[in-house]
Amino acid sequence: MVSLPERIILFMLVAAGPFLLIVVPIGAFLAMSFFRMENQQIVHDLSLANYAAFFSSWTYVKTLLLTLWLCAEVTLIGLLIGYPIAYFIWRRSGRIRTILLLLFVLPLFMSYIVKIFTMRSILGLNGFLNQILVAVGILSEPSQVFLYNQNAILFTMAVIFLPFVILPIYLSLERIPRSLVQASADLGADIGTTFWHVILPLSAPGTIAGALFAFVLALGDFITPQMVGGANGFTFGRVIWSQFGLAYNWPFGAALGTVLLAVALLAIVLGGLAAQRQKV
Amino acid sequence: MGLSLDAVSKSYGAQQVLAPTTLQVADGEFMTILGPSGSGKTTILRLVGGFTRPTSGRIGFGDADITGMPAHQRPFNTVFQDYALFPHMTVAANIGYGLMVRRQTKPAIAAKVGQTAEIVGLGGLLDRFPSQLSGGQKQRVALARAIVCEPKLILLDEPLAALDAELRRQMQFFLKSLQRQIATTFLFVTHDQEEAITMSDRIVVMSAGRIEQVGTPKDIYYAPRTQFVAGFFGDNNLIPGHVTGNGMVTTALGTMPIPAETDRRERDVMLAIRPEKVLLGAAGSGSHQVSCRIDDVTFIGAITQLRLRPAAAPDQVLTVKLTSDRTRLGLESGTVVSASLAPGDIALVEVS
Ligand SMILES: Nc1ncnc2c1ncn2[C@@H]1O[C@H](COP(=O)(O)OP(=O)(O)OP(=O)(O)O)[C@@H](O)[C@H]1O
Ligand SMILES: [Mg+2]
Numbered sequence: 001m002v003s004l005p006e007r008i009i010l011f012m013l014v015a016a017g018p019f020l021l022i023v024v025p026i027g028a029f030l031a032m033s034f035f036r037m038e039n040q041q042i043v044h045d046l047s048l049a050n051y052a053a054f055f056s057s058w059t060y061v062k063t064l065l066l067t068l069w070l071c072a073e074v075t076l077i078g079l080l081i082g083y084p085i086a087y088f089i090w091r092r093s094g095r096i097r098t099i100l101l102l103l104f105v106l107p108l109f110m111s112y113i114v115k116i117f118t119m120r121s122i123l124g125l126n127g128f129l130n131q132i133l134v135a136v137g138i139l140s141e142p143s144q145v146f147l148y149n150q151n152a153i154l155f156t157m158a159v160i161f162l163p164f165v166i167l168p169i170y171l172s173l174e175r176i177p178r179s180l181v182q183a184s185a186d187l188g189a190d191i192g193t194t195f196w197h198v199i200l201p202l203s204a205p206g207t208i209a210g211a212l213f214a215f216v217l218a219l220g221d222f223i224t225p226q227m228v229g230g231a232n233g234f235t236f237g238r239v240i241w242s243q244f245g246l247a248y249n250w251p252f253g254a255a256l257g258t259v260l261l262a263v264a265l266l267a268i269v270l271g272g273l274a275a276q277r278q279k280v
Numbered sequence: 281m282g283l284s285l286d287a288v289s290k291s292y293g294a295q296q297v298l299a300p301t302t303l304q305v306a307d308g309e310f311m312t313i314l315g316p317s318g319s320g321k322t323t324i325l326r327l328v329g330g331f332t333r334p335t336s337g338r339i340g341f342g343d344a345d346i347t348g349m350p351a352h353q354r355p356f357n358t359v360f361q362d363y364a365l366f367p368h369m370t371v372a373a374n375i376g377y378g379l380m381v382r383r384q385t386k387p388a389i390a391a392k393v394g395q396t397a398e399i400v401g402l403g404g405l406l407d408r409f410p411s412q413l414s415g416g417q418k419q420r421v422a423l424a425r426a427i428v429c430e431p432k433l434i435l436l437d438e439p440l441a442a443l444d445a446e447l448r449r450q451m452q453f454f455l456k457s458l459q460r461q462i463a464t465t466f467l468f469v470t471h472d473q474e475e476a477i478t479m480s481d482r483i484v485v486m487s488a489g490r491i492e493q494v495g496t497p498k499d500i501y502y503a504p505r506t507q508f509v510a511g512f513f514g515d516n517n518l519i520p521g522h523v524t525g526n527g528m529v530t531t532a533l534g535t536m537p538i539p540a541e542t543d544r545r546e547r548d549v550m551l552a553i554r555p556e557k558v559l560l561g562a563a564g565s566g567s568h569q570v571s572c573r574i575d576d577v578t579f580i581g582a583i584t585q586l587r588l589r590p591a592a593a594p595d596q597v598l599t600v601k602l603t604s605d606r607t608r609l610g611l612e613s614g615t616v617v618s619a620s621l622a623p624g625d626i627a628l629v630e631v632s
Contacts, residue, residue, distance in 0.1 A: 185351040197377075
């Protein structure tokens with residue numbers, strides 16, 4: 001047996017990692033959001049001024065709302081494309097299933113930047129998409145509309161985050177015993193009825209997890225908007241980044257970051273509650 | 281009429297797991313498929329249920345050929361070995377699933393579900409989820425879910441395997457009386473010979489993907505036709521012998537007459553004698569007497585089991601079961617007794 005003091009020490013050692021790596025940075029960040037800038041110096045006075053500035057500026061609030069809307073769209077597109085893919089993979093068997101799964105999840109191991117550049121080269125003026133559309137005759141000449149706007153951000157994020165949507169959905173499908181699907185058929189349900197009453201509800205936790213991944217990842221992403229959004233594609237992530245990187249107003253940036261963190265946490269809590277209601 | 285398998289076989293790739301099998305199950309019959317693990321019991325059930333397609337052959341039900349009919353259109357319901365209850369649905373929703381799928385009205389479903397729950401003894405648990413039920417209760421939900429749609433045939437894949445001995449006996453009794461009550465054909469899978477004998481109208485004994493014997497429990501118990509069946513039913517005494525053509529069979533225990541109405545061709549056979557059919561002491565007329573020494577005596581409660589070594593063949597062991605009150609006659613190990621085998625109690629088993 002391990003004695004109590006030993007256990008406390010053990011616990012502290014184990015807890016030290018998460019504490020140092022997660023709690024301390026977030027705490028520092030939170031503290032920063034209550035400071036203020038004066039003559040390019042951070043003044044350590046505690047106040048809610050940064051938050052007040054955010055909530056009283058329609059531009060900032062509007063950017064946040066538009067970003068939330070964008071993230072919701074990314075999530076929806078991710079689910080609409082990701083669920084059928086996960087379902088399709090699940091219905092295969094043996095080697096084909098493994099290969100398909102690997103194929104769709106492999107992008108997770110690729111560099112994020114590489115993926116964005118790939119998307120850029122697909123959507124760009126001389127890109128793959130334009131070449132095809134011109135070759136097929138749908139367009140008479142390459143078009144600029146695919147890149148450097150809000151839709152380009154939406155499309156790129158949806159594609160890049162797709163593996164994060166597919167994987168949890170697939171895993172929750174994988175956990176459904178085949179005998180449940182057979183039992184449903186046995187009781188007279190065709191595949192559509194079985195899907196609606198058995199497969200969809202039982203894969204809901206994974207679907208919610210996939211949706212959360214897409215939503216939260218899109219929420220915090222400032223690189224994709226920067227790279228494919230051009231001057232029009234402005235998101236909240238980009239605003240925060242500019243506070244740190246361009247305006248050098250770290251306290252205000254930290255306050256905006258805290259707002260973003262709160263929104264992300266709220267999404268996670270709501271998703272968690274929804275998932276919990278599904279599973280008894 | 282009823283269910284018929286006509287030369288139905290199943291292969292996975294090059295491996296044949298079910299040899300061409302022909303079988304009839306009459307309407308209202310309690311038919312049990314019995315066999316060791318991997319003998320193809322579940323395979324037959326899955327073929328009948330429509331969860332796999334036969335590699336060859338035809339499956340018929342009534343006048344219809346249902347070989348290619350998808351599972352959800354077959355008028356059969358299955359009680360799965362792992363119950364396969366829907367974890368996200370209450371007991372009521374589980375039981376009513378088949379009715380809901382058939383688009384019955386909510387009040388009709390509720391009434392039928394309540395009624396069926398009463399039959400299987402689940403009243404009061406309708407709002408629980410499967411995770412809140414005991415094994416025996418889950419079992420009953422699976423059963424209720426299968427009978428609620430009034431199928432023509434119920435398929436049960438080792439439904440009692442996971443229950444403890446006492447509950448198992450209760451459920452055996454219950455299943456049998458339920459089957460009589462709803463007058464539905466049961467196709468029941470088990471690897472427990474006692475269960476098969478107590479519950480079935482007829483038993484199909486399977487081994488290695490083929491049928492060894494089909495018959496009533498008594499047929500199978502007292503007149504096993506193959507060595508496998510004779511061996512599978514527990515403690516049969518198996519004695520090699522040779523039929524000599526004049527109605528006699530020679531064995532290491534001596535020469536004795538073969539049972540009436542058996543094939544008299546000269547050949548090697550195996551004699552199967554049930555332990556409770558070996559008599560000790562005074563013999564009836566026409567019985568074959570074997571002098572034996574008692575090797576050991578085991579008291580098993582109502583029954584006492586003796587192991588005898590015939591003087592003429594010390595390598596052969598004869599197992600005998602007596603009601604325990606009869607062993608007060610001073611049967612102890614070491615005693616020499618006379619065992620008698622009546623021709624009518626001997627089954628000749630063909631050796632292949
Ligand atoms: N999908 C499959 N692919 C390949 N072989 C299979 C498949 N399903 C079953 N088999 C094989 O078929 C044989 C019979 O299996 P089956 O499930 O019918 O046995 P069983 O009699 O039900 O055994 P148990 O008592 O263990 O349930 C086994 O050897 C098994 O390995
Ligand atoms: Mg089986």
